[in-house]
Amino acid sequence: MTSHPRRALLAAGTALALSATLAGPGLAAPAGPAPDPAAPDRPTYTNAVSDAFSDTYADPAVIQGKDGWWYAYATADPLYAGQEPGIGHISRTRDWSSWEYVGTIFDDTNRPSWAEETAGLWAPDIRYVDGQYVLYFTVTDTTLNPGEDSAIGVATSADPAGPWVPADEPIVAPRPLDDGRFLWTFDPAGFTSTDGRQWLYYGSYFGGLQVTEVSADGLTPVGEPTQVAIGDRYEGAYVVEHDGWYYLMGSSANCCAGPATGYSVFAGRSKDPRGPFLDADGLDLNASVTGGTTVLTQNGNSWVGAGHHAVLTDASGQDFIVYHAIDKDEPWLTDPFGINRRPMLIDRLDWIDGWPRTNAGAGPSEGPQPLPVTDSLLPGDPAAPATAFTGMRAGQDPQGGDTGVLEGTATSRASAPGDAARVRLDVRAEDTVTLTLGAHPKRVRVTYDGEAGELRTAVVMGAKKVVDESVTTLPTGQGWRTLTVEAGDRSATAQVSAADLNDPMAVADASFPGFSLAAAPVQLAGDGARVDNVGVQTPAVPVTEAVPDPEPGDVLFRDTFDEGVDPSWEWVRPQADIRTEDGDLIWPVRSVDLVGGGNTGALLLRDMPEGDWVAETELTLDLGERSVRNYQQAGLIVHADDDDFARLGTVAIWETRTVEFGRELAAVAGGDETIFAGAIIGAPAPTMGMRVAHTTNDEGEHVYRAGISRDGESWVWGAAWTFPADTTPRLGLYAGGGDTPATEARFHDVTVSELAP
Numbered sequence: 111m112t113s114h115p116r117r118a119l120l121a122a123g124t125a126l127a128l129s130a131t132l133a134g135p136g137l138a139a140p141a142g143p144a145p146d147p148a149a150p151d152r153p154t155y156t157n158a159v160s161d162a163f164s165d166t167y168a169d170p171a172v173i174q175g176k177d178g179w180w181y182a183y184a185t186a187d188p189l190y191a192g193q194e195p196g197i198g199h200i201s202r203t204r205d206w207s208s209w210e211y212v213g214t215i216f217d218d219t220n221r222p223s224w225a226e227e228t229a230g231l232w233a234p235d236i237r238y239v240d241g242q243y244v245l246y247f248t249v250t251d252t253t254l255n256p257g258e259d260s261a262i263g264v265a266t267s268a269d270p271a272g273p274w275v276p277a278d279e280p281i282v283a284p285r286p287l288d289d290g291r292f293l294w295t296f297d298p299a300g301f302t303s304t305d306g307r308q309w310l311y312y313g314s315y316f317g318g319l320q321v322t323e324v325s326a327d328g329l330t331p332v333g334e335p336t337q338v339a340i341g342d343r344y345e346g347a348y349v350v351e352h353d354g355w356y357y358l359m360g361s362s363a364n365c366c367a368g369p370a371t372g373y374s375v376f377a378g379r380s381k382d383p384r385g386p387f388l389d390a391d392g393l394d395l396n397a398s399v400t401g402g403t404t405v406l407t408q409n410g411n412s413w414v415g416a417g418h419h420a421v422l423t424d425a426s427g428q429d430f431i432v433y434h435a436i437d438k439d440e441p442w443l444t445d446p447f448g449i450n451r452r453p454m455l456i457d458r459l460d461w462i463d464g465w466p467r468t469n470a471g472a473g474p475s476e477g478p479q480p481l482p483v484t485d486s487l488l489p490g491d492p493a494a495p496a497t498a499f500t501g502m503r504a505g506q507d508p509q510g511g512d513t514g515v516l517e518g519t520a521t522s523r524a525s526a527p528g529d530a531a532r533v534r535l536d537v538r539a540e541d542t543v544t545l546t547l548g549a550h551p552k553r554v555r556v557t558y559d560g561e562a563g564e565l566r567t568a569v570v571m572g573a574k575k576v577v578d579e580s581v582t583t584l585p586t587g588q589g590w591r592t593l594t595v596e597a598g599d600r601s602a603t604a605q606v607s608a609a610d611l612n613d614p615m616a617v618a619d620a621s622f623p624g625f626s627l628a629a630a631p632v633q634l635a636g637d638g639a640r641v642d643n644v645g646v647q648t649p650a651v652p653v654t655e656a657v658p659d660p661e662p663g664d665v666l667f668r669d670t671f672d673e674g675v676d677p678s679w680e681w682v683r684p685q686a687d688i689r690t691e692d693g694d695l696i697w698p699v700r701s702v703d704l705v706g707g708g709n710t711g712a713l714l715l716r717d718m719p720e721g722d723w724v725a726e727t728e729l730t731l732d733l734g735e736r737s738v739r740n741y742q743q744a745g746l747i748v749h750a751d752d753d754d755f756a757r758l759g760t761v762a763i764w765e766t767r768t769v770e771f772g773r774e775l776a777a778v779a780g781g782d783e784t785i786f787a788g789a790i791i792g793a794p795a796p797t798m799g800m801r802v803a804h805t806t807n808d809e810g811e812h813v814y815r816a817g818i819s820r821d822g823e824s825w826v827w828g829a830a831w832t833f834p835a836d837t838t839p840r841l842g843l844y845a846g847g848g849d850t851p852a853t854e855a856r857f858h859d860v861t862v863s864e865l866a867p
Contacts, residue, residue: 154478155207157413158435158453163201163211164189166443168434168452169233169297169346169418173609175270176238176507176536176590178643179204180422180484182432182454183215183234183245192445197221197231198247200271206456206482212271215245222263222276226251231263233346233418236270237300238609239308239328241539241589243267245274246298246310252284259284259292262312264329281331282312282322293317294345297418300328301349302608303356303383306585306615311338311358314345318396319360321384326587338385339395342764343790344376344402346418350612352461355379358387358395359405359466361417363770364787366450368441370773371415372789372829375433376402377466390465391793391820398735399767399793405459405466406431407789409473410805410813410830413455414438416474421459421466421612424482427532427596428650429459429612431468438832442778456482460653471656483647499523505640513642516543522632528648530598531627534610535634535644536590543636547597548627552577554602554620556595560584567595567604569622580618590642596649597627659827660803660815662724662863667716670859671695678716679842685712695843695857699731699742702846705774705786709752715842722865724803725841728822728858732796733762740764744845744855746800748814748833753784756831757844758802758816760794769794771816773831789829795820802841803827803865810835 160167160182169185184199189211198215216222216231225231229251237244245265252259262282265274285293294314301309308328313319319339323332339347344360351357359377364370378387378395386394393401408414419433434452443449457479460470469475499522505515514520537543537558544557550572557566563586568579584606592610596603601621605614632646669676671690688697695714702711718725731744745759756773763770772788799819807813815830833839841862845855 152480153205153207155456155481156478157455157457157475159206159456160201160209160454162209164199165191165453166434166449166451167199167201167454168450170432170434170454171234171236171420172422172432173236173238173243173270173611174422174643175202175243176642177270179270180206181212181236181270183236184454185232185234186230187449187452188443191443198234202271205484215247215265215272215274216276220274220276222249222265224253224279225249225263226253233297235299235420237328237611238589239300240326240587243270244300244328246281246300248296248298249280252280255284255286255292257290257292259286260295262295262298262310266329277329281310281324281329285317297346299347299349300324301383302613302615304351304614304617307383309349309383311347311349313339313347315342317341319344319347319358326585336384337396338387340397340400340766342766343400343768344395346375348419348421349383350421350466351614352466352612353464355381355464356383356387357466358385359419360395360402361419362402362790365415365417366452367415367785367787368436368450368777369414369438370775370785370787371436371441371450372408372771372773372787373415373417374407374789374829375405375417375419375431376790377405378402379464390463393793398765401793402790403465404471404792404826404828406433406468407473407829408435410807410811410815410832411474411476412437412439413474413476415450415452416455422482423610423612424650425485425532425534425645426483426647426650427594428482429461429466430456430482431459431466432456435474458653462654462656467656469657470653483650485645485647499634499644502634502641507640507642513640514644516634516636516639516641518637519633519635522646525631529627530596530649531632532594532596532647532649533632533645534592534594536592536642538640539587539589539591541636541639543593543634543639543641545593545595546633546635547595547602547630549630552622553630554595554597554622556593556602556604556618558584558591558593558606565604565606565616565618567602567618567620569602569620577622578620580620582616582618584616598649659825660724660801660817661866662726662801662861663866664864665861666719666723666864667862668859671857675714679714680716682713682715683711688712693858697744697843697845697855697857699744699845699847699849699853699855701849704747704752704755704757704844704846706784711844711846713747713749713842713844715747715749715840718804718839718841718862722803722805724801724863724865726799726801726861726863727843728797728799729760730797730856730858731760731845731853733760733767733794733853735767736765738762738764739848739851741847742853743770743847744857745769745843746802747842747844748802748831748839749842750833750837750839754833754837755839756814756833758791758800758818759844760798761847767794768792769798769800769818771829771831789816789831791816791818791828792826793820794818799825801825805865806835807832812837812839814839
């Protein structure tokens with residue numbers, strides 16, 4: 111999202127060429143190495159992928175158009191310093207390497223009539239629904255009410271490049287409160303559930319995330335909305351389906367604080383698109399102690415504030431996450447100064463133990479990475495003519511452009527690439543096409559039957575015998591549909607979607623023993639059926655193990671507070687009522703803080719050893735639930751000076767309870783003005799463990815990564831902050847933020863260990 115004042119509150123070859131295992135990024139310690147590269151012949155990209163045509167390209171949304179191009183849409187910031195803001199942006203690519211800028215989404219001729227002239231048009235979300243492209247977007251201020259009354263708009267087009275025709279009124283109207291304020295109606299995201307129903311997610315910190323069902327054409331709300339995530343925690347919702355689960359992903363913390371931005375993405379999952387969405391620990395995204403399993407967060411390289419994302423699947427079936435982030439060394443546009451420079455990045459999205467993790471948990475990549483696989487056979491790619499299949503002639507898309515028309519059975523000139531294959535094609539919604547994979551006598555046969563409204567996947571022995579079959583109803587509709595079939599490893603799965611955005615409207619699978627695709631051509635059958643963008647690939651080899659997390663090794667120092675505070679500590683601004691008792695350091699929480707110019711809070715600091723280490727404390731601070739007790743907190747701090755620190759604390763933020771790794775530093779290098787923002791690490795517990803792991807990155811900077819445990823046994827690791835190489839930060843303890851209601855933080859111990867190899 112674009113910055114907003116309330117955000118400060120959250121700061122307290124052949125087309126059948128093989129596709130191999132994807133490489134992981136270069137990773138700043140301490141998270142450990144990413145998977146070794148296994149695709150040396152694949153062309154590569156280096157983040158940020160939008161550098162060729164812009165300096166900033168925030169809140170990206172992506173889709174593969176029916177013309178074969180990939181399109182990326184962005185929020186209404188200037189593309190370059192000194193440029194006037196565009197009214198949303200469109201760019202496109204065929205290979206995720208070479209890009210061309212298409213133009214703005216809106217201009218003076220088609221800007222929504224109900225949007226104030228000064229309103230921001232933010233955060234577009236692109237879908238293909240019922241035969242046309244549907245674009246949802248945020249309008250920050252409408253003509254419908256006085257004040258900042260944000261709403262969700264919708265526009266349609268027959269072409270992903272536009273022109274766009276906005277609806278005459280919002281699809282989600284401004285939502286007033288009794289006191290004259292309006293809930294934040296931001297960040298729309300469409301979604302199709304596996305029963306073919308359409309949904310729209312929206313919302314932000316002030317009011318939380320909502321979902322409403324929408325009509326089959328995606329243009330009208332149906333029924334009442336449901337809240338799916340609590341206020342003051344998430345925005346930038348995006349939902350995908352994976353293995354029968356719906357995953358709600360949202361971005362958290364301040365999006366736009368320059369080099370202090372800690373924006374990150376988290377997920378919960380549900381069997382229902384209306385939730386409840388629970389994280390890997392069973393915590394609800396709609397609860398006061400707020401759940402969320404980390405999907406994407408910064409790792410100590412140049413990129414900070416990674417978030418507001420979309421998800422795509424390449425031709426091999428590998429998922430990727432597309433998002434914006436900030437280069438901490440070049441965080442602002444210089445003219446006008448203050449606009450965050452947020453280019454578009456892309457990285458591999460892996461599924462680890464049922465949860466989406468960017469680069470297997472390694473986070474944003476900085477060096478060369480294998481490009482998404484985009485090879486196709488027909489005929490949207492001019493380099494892949496229809497002659498790749500016999501029995502097919504060139505035809506015309508009803509919306510313009512070339513397509514392929516089947517004349518009986520069409521057979522690929524090349525064979526399937528191995529014992530597994532992934533086939534993707536577009537087919538007209540009303541047509542019928544049958545896809546056959548494998549060699550006689552046992553084959554997989556998938557039929558998209560638009561006339562009967564069925565998707566059928568079967569394993570066939572000989573000419574007619576069906577060994578296993580699954581039949582699923584297709585929702586009615588028009589335009590193009592995307593059919594994907596993945597076969598291998600004793601099973602075959604077919605999915606039908608509008609545009610292969612991880613939201614299938616129908617799924618049908620079948621199982622089989624003793625099946626081989628090797629040396630068998632791909633066959634498509636259907637008299638007069640229209641198909642396009644046909645691709646056959648070896649499925650991507652999934653990465654299923656996360657990169658290793660930091661682990662403590664030999665103990666270097668331990669203070670249990672049994673005999674008071676060890677003399678190696680130094681007090682800064684000592685607070686008279688802090689005491690040791692029964693082996694605990696008891697710290698009454700007062701109305702003091704370290705942020706900005708006040709610097710009133712007490713600190714207990716110590717020098718740290720050379721090299722890599724892990725510091726840990728066990729802390730009790732019961733902040734209750736739901737009540738507003740801003741911003742009571744306590745935890746660990748990495749302190750270079752009072753205007754250059756990172757603090758890891760369990761904290762109350764309005765009705766939520768969370769663990770935040772906050773960062774204060776100079777807004778501009780060498781300047782006097784400071785900024786403070788933070789990254790969310792996870793959910794707290796009344797008694798919990800906190801860790802900070804120290805390493806150095808390739809530039810020699812100090813990297814501090816945060817981890818937490820709610821049970822003292824399992825640990826969740828999150829964001830990292832860097833400090834300059836020429837600083838010598840100390841580690842310490844802190845507490846503060848407010849004295850109502852009265853409460854005390856109890857530190858049970860502090861341990862410093864070597865970082866285990």
